[in-house]
Amino acid sequence: MSHHIVEVKNLRHVYPDGTAALSDISFRITHGESVAIIGANGAGKSTLLLHLNGYLAPTAGEIRIGDFPMNKATLPEIRRTVGMVFQDPDDQLFMPTVYDDVAFGPLNLGLFGAEVEQRVMDALQRVGAVHLQEKAPYHLSGGEKKRVAIATVLSMSPDILVMDEPTNGLDPFARRQLMGLLKDFHHTKIFTSHDLDMVLELCERTIILNQGEVKADGPTREIFQNEALLAQCRLEKPLSMQGCPVCGKR
Numbered sequence: 001m002s003h004h005i006v007e008v009k010n011l012r013h014v015y016p017d018g019t020a021a022l023s024d025i026s027f028r029i030t031h032g033e034s035v036a037i038i039g040a041n042g043a044g045k046s047t048l049l050l051h052l053n054g055y056l057a058p059t060a061g062e063i064r065i066g067d068f069p070m071n072k073a074t075l076p077e078i079r080r081t082v083g084m085v086f087q088d089p090d091d092q093l094f095m096p097t098v099y100d101d102v103a104f105g106p107l108n109l110g111l112f113g114a115e116v117e118q119r120v121m122d123a124l125q126r127v128g129a130v131h132l133q134e135k136a137p138y139h140l141s142g143g144e145k146k147r148v149a150i151a152t153v154l155s156m157s158p159d160i161l162v163m164d165e166p167t168n169g170l171d172p173f174a175r176r177q178l179m180g181l182l183k184d185f186h187h188t189k190i191f192t193s194h195d196l197d198m199v200l201e202l203c204e205r206t207i208i209l210n211q212g213e214v215k216a217d218g219p220t221r222e223i224f225q226n227e228a229l230l231a232q233c234r235l236e237k238p239l240s241m242q243g244c245p246v247c248g249k250r
């Protein structure tokens with residue numbers, strides 16, 4: 001089996017305060033797929049993503065990444081395979097400088113010297129943040145932090161990229177740059193987003209979560225054409241699929 005496959009079976013998650021965030025979620029994502037997980041606020045998207053590299057443990061159900069069932073013993077290997085960009089970059093940045101943050105992952109993988117430097121500079125360059133390398137992460141703007149958080153994951157060369165709202169807080173140029181970067185990432189990509197135009201452009205497949213359940217799973221364009229389904233899930237068509245308010249054309 002390819003190590004890029006993600007399998008979720010009958011996943012259920014109840015938080016300690018009793019909130020049932022996910023109930024009976026199942027899907028399989030194969031190598032090279034680009035999949036969006038969308039849904040209204042509170043639908044369970046972040047909760048689901050946090051299971052994909054073991055930051056949250058299922059209340060019931062199982063997760064497999066390639067050949068490995070997710071458990072304590074397989075977690076180190078799974079975290080090498082699945083690179084996760086959190087919704088809040090402050091959860092990802094903790095070193096004194098941007099450079100150190102981006103180098104942290106490769107150093108942890110046992111790399112050193114020129115190889116680490118190469119990976120750091122390459123990752124920073126891909127997110128347009130080379131000029132920030134000496135800065136303290138806590139002095140960065142929200143969008144800059146987001147880009148650096150993405151670089152901390154890219155520097156580890158993950159086989160599967162998982163991102164929670166990657167374009168959130170980015171200016172239009174940075175958003176476009178990130179979309180280019182994601183297009184060039186040919187392994188498996190899974191991300192949540194409220195940016196449905198980006199989803200339409202980057203993901204051939206979309207999964208809609210609604211109140212902790214999979215409400216739809218299929219080709220993105222087909223899903224976005226189903227207005228009744230979108231309305232039921234408190235979603236709207238991407239702007240690029242809505243009629244032009246002036247001429248009425250699509």
Ligand SMILES: Nc1ncnc2c1ncn2[C@@H]1O[C@H](COP(=O)(O)OP(=O)(O)OP(=O)(O)O)[C@@H](O)[C@H]1O
Nearest residue numbers: 015017019021039040041042043044045046047048
């Ligand atoms: N640590 C927690 N303890 C208790 N309940 C939580 C916790 N984290 C999330 N929840 C609840 O779980 C449900 C799903 O939350 P989640 O953050 O996964 O939604 P989401 O789809 O990512 O939302 P958004 O689009 O607003 O980011 C919500 O009802 C939320 O209030």
